[in-house]
Amino acid sequence: MFQSNDKVKAVLKASYGKPKSESFDFSRIEQFFANRAPESTDHVISDKTYQDLDFDEVFMFADRTISRVGQHYLYARLRTIDFREAKTRFLEKITTAFSDDASLREEVGVSLSSLSHQNAYYIPSLFLKPHQEPPHWFWVMKLLPVLSLFILILLPFYPPVFLGLLGVLMINYSIHYWNKNNLFQYIASFPQLLRLNQVAKELLKHEPLKPETDDLNRSVAVLDEVASSMSFFKLESRLQSEVGMVLEVITELLKALFLIEPLVLFHVLKQLNSKRADIDRVFQYVGLIDTAMSISSLRAGLATYCQPQFSKGQKKLIMRDVYHPLIPNPVTNSLTLVDKSVLLTGSNMSGKTTFIRTIGINVILAQTLNTCLATEFTMPLLRVFSTIRVTDDLLNEKSYYLEEVQLIKGMIDESRSEIQTLFLLDELFKGTNTVERIAAGKAVLAYLNKGPHLVFVSTHDVELTGYLKDTYDLYHFTEIVEDDKIVFDYKLKQGDLKTRNAIRILELNGYPPDVIREASELSEQISRAKS
Known part of the structure; x- marks a missing residue:
């Protein structure tokens, strides 16, 4: 028995600070979350937001639990924001104890390992x-x-x-x-x-x-x-x-x-x-207890992390060197918001959607694991809703536009709550024409931004920046074309996007000269007409 415990301790010591290499059976892992009755103090992360933020992958990155019971609990915790401070304080107290005491980690790890069998699910x-x-x-x-x-x-x-x-x-x-x-x-x-x-x-x-x-x-x-x-x-x-x-x-x-x-x-x-x-x-x-062990291991493996600071009731968000957990060698970004939301512009692949996901993931990790992937993270307690991935629902005969309309209507309904909420949106009303898309988008974004709520939205419609500049801070991502190459730096830049490289990117990708010439001429005509 002693020898067996020594082997378990050796494995725990070797794996501390490292992601798991095992497969994940989410149909079993989610059973505790799926069947429990949420408490009135809870905000449950919806399936839509969970999928939009790729949280299966985030869970696999964050999960360093030893037992199946710990996996159950960690999954449920990542899906549930509990606004009670006492629960977080106790979790942080135990996490700190594990981080400071390797022998305690090993002794507890031996005990938890007896619940690692699949039957514990x-x-x-x-x-x-x-x-x-x-x-x-x-x-x-x-x-x-x-x-x-x-x-x-x-x-x-x-x-x-x-x-x-x-x-x-x-x-x-x-x-x-x-x-x-x-x-x-x-x-x-x-x-x-x-x-x-x-x-x-x-x-x-x-x-x-x-x-x-x-x-x-x-x-x-x-x-x-x-x-x-x-x-x-x-x-x-x-x-x-x-x-x-x-x-x-x-x-x-x-x-x-x-x-x-x-x-x-x-x-x-x-x-x-x-x-x-x-x-x-x-x-x-x-x-x-197992989740606290997991957080301790997670933090040990991160190049940079911080514990969040909560500014209750304030419409304020401060992030320093925030990054996405699933990107190797990620580019970090910083942002300070006071009484405003964020409107992001930029070309495709420049980093807009990834940045929005980065915000959502860190806001959830802050409130569930008391851990942020940043050097500083100050925020109010927030519910989180998103509409990032939208697809046609052919089984229910819904078009892309109708699906999007209903998702955003759900956000509007949630915005009537007095509980502060973070809304994450990527390209509003892509399924309709330009004029109505801009008009409806402006109206919706102004509505969601009322009161204490925070909104992060990306768009290609630069016209929205003029309509929303008083209530939204403007930021953009951009690519650089140099030496006939497209380079993305993924750095968040303040202000409105000024450069236009879309047609130049077509040219670099071998589009016929006739297409490039006609597109350039028409682009100039449209710009003059708008002016």
């Missing part, structure tokens, strides 16, 4: 999903074992009763194997729940990891009350893998004769049904 089903209900004829199950015992006692004195024993055994065998399907749903999760409770006990021995209230200790004690019943299924699992065929047949015969499995199963399920809150509390505690 099933624990949330024990407190978030309905349990199998006993059949209406369950009372018959209670009588049949008594009848079996009575016949066995009577058998030495009246051998013909053996025929009755065979009849009862046939009935019991039918019920026993009918119950196997019920048991199959829980045979993986029961032993893992026992392990979860044991891990919680081990974690509570460490002074820095003790919570501020006794609620967790009470929940651990409550789960101890059902441990003996659940241990039967842990033994069952071990027997199937370790005993010989003969002993297995004997144990199956005894279990069927006395209907041990269905009686114990429904007894345990009844107990667990009344202890959902306690299982949830223990699960979230272990998940939080």
Whole structure:
């Protein structure tokens, strides 16, 4: 056992500060988040925003958890902004303890590693999903074992009763194997729940990891009350893998004769049904500890990071050297906003959309992991909504434009909330004509920017800058054409975009001279007409 722990510690030490190389099964990882009931204080990151910001990839980058419980909890945390400070303070306290104490990391890592088996993914089903209900004829199950015992006692004195024993055994065998399907749903999760409770006990021995209230200790004690019943299924699992065929047949015969499995199963399920809150509390505690370990490892592997500063109620956003976590050797940018939003212009591939995603990702990481990829990050508490990727919904017969209209209408509805919100938009109303796109875009952006909300929007419609310059700070990205090459520096620049290189880029990519000449002449005519 000691040698095994040493190996675990060696692996933990080698992997600290590094991303995982394993595959990610999101259909399992998301189960805790997908089935839990959000609290009233929560802001849940919508599927749309999650996909717009590529958060599956962000999760894979950020996830340094050891246990499956930690993976569950980390995923749910990244999808849920909780505006309560106490929860963040406790997480940061533990994260700091792990960052400062390598021996604590290793001891806790050994405990958490016992929950790294794939079966630990099933624990949330024990407190978030309905349990199998006993059949209406369950009372018959209670009588049949008594009848079996009575016949066995009577058998030495009246051998013909053996025929009755065979009849009862046939009935019991039918019920026993009918119950196997019920048991199959829980045979993986029961032993893992026992392990979860044991891990919680081990974690509570460490002074820095003790919570501020006794609620967790009470929940651990409550789960101890059902441990003996659940241990039967842990033994069952071990027997199937370790005993010989003969002993297995004997144990199956005894279990069927006395209907041990269905009686114990429904007894345990009844107990667990009344202890959902306690299982949830223990699960979230272990998940939080593992998430703190993950954040500590994440920070150790970052070239630059900071903890966010929160300016409550202010329409202010300050970022220094902010960057995107998924880009190798990223270009950093800085920005200061006070009582205004941001309108971004620039050509395709210049970095507008990536920058908008960078803002959204960092705002979410700030409020979920208390970590920003920047040297300074000051912000108010913010909900986050986005419309970046928009596609035709052919199954529901929606055009691109209608899909976009409905998404932005959802943002308008959310902007009526008094809770400060960050709106991220990429190219409004691309599915309609220029005149109406500019008119509708100006009206929508002015509406979203009312009150305390912040808006980041990218556009090719430079006309919008004139309409919104009083309420939006203007920034742009641009490419540089030099020596017949297109160079992107991805640096955010203040002010309106002045250069135009679109036709020059066509020329550099081998478009026919006739196309270039006609496009240039027409561009000059349109510019003169607008002037």
